[in-house]
Amino acid sequence: MRRRLGERWPDFKAYNVDRAQTPSVQAALGALMEQLGMPEIPAADLARIAVPTALIWGCHDLATPLPVAQAASARHGWPLDVIDDAADDPAVEQPEATMRALRRALTSGGR
Structure with missing residues (x-):
């Protein structure tokens, strides 16, 4: 993916890291994991x-x-x-x- 995005990779990565740290995204991911994640x-x-x-x-x-x-x-x-x-x-x-x-x-x- 990094190779395909080329010079756009740093912006893509920074955006995703920033979004992943927001409470609303973390809550949404937690809800998704409860519904779709594998049990232990x-x-x-x-x-x-x-x-x-x-x-x-x-x-x-x-x-x-x-x-x-x-x-x-x-x-x-x-x-x-x-x-x-x-x-x-x-x-x-x-x-x-x-x-x-x-x-x-x-x-x-x-x-």
Whole structure:
């Protein structure tokens, strides 16, 4: 997206960050998440995952904060790769760093 927007990217990013910080937008997003968001996956279901698993997480994720990923990593032994300067969508916000993390996960085989 950044590449497609080119020189318009800084304005687009600034606008979205500004809007995301307003109380009315936060309230609207909260209501949407209640209606459309996924419920928490029960710990017993997570414990049954038998395939190699790795977590790639945005350092500044406000929707699901980093301590959630750190706890899941510790609890299940899943490697955690934290992407700096990214929030809840590292693949969009920091695509190169996300690809490096994905390559590390695929090379190491996850858990």
